[in-house]
Amino acid sequence: MQDADNTVIARTLSWVNHFIVAHDICPFARRELARDAVRVEVVRSKKIEVALEELMVEVHWLDEHPETETTLLVFPTLFKSFDHYLDFIELAESILVDQGYEGIYQLASFHPDYCFEDADADDAANYTNRSPYAMVHLLREESVEKAIDYYGDTAAIPDRNVALLNGMGTEAVEQCWQRSCRVDDQD
Incomplete structure (x- = not known):
């Protein structure tokens, strides 16, 4: 049985709040959530071509909604x-370039089975990009640059995240991640 859209959104936001923000995986997420500036859109497509079209619909929506x-x-x-998800990401990035959005938007990728290249599938560091569902995070390039200017050396963030999650250990990270994706006893 598929999760209803409101459940998908609730699980996604729970994961963002209780894993990404709680562990400071992304130091910029807390502010945008507090400002209510994060949009979560569910795409029910079962075809890559339609998913790519929906990606561009969302890009155009963001163009019209700077808030x-x-x-x-x-x-x-x-x-x-x-x-298959990685194939989609490659196509999505190409379409952004082809449509003239290079330097305007960038993509961050998340998937329940995310695994960094050359990493073991059970490496705790993979959880920095593991999410309850496959998803694409559309970021405004200009805002990313401002955040980097404010934050300073963002190159240290991935190393900090890897050290944090490896220090917790895969089993503890998995349990924490699983709890963060539930909506029945949180929020």
């Missing part, structure tokens, strides 16, 4: 395979 900082485009019915 929304960022969008999490969630695909609960597509991309069960992480490899």
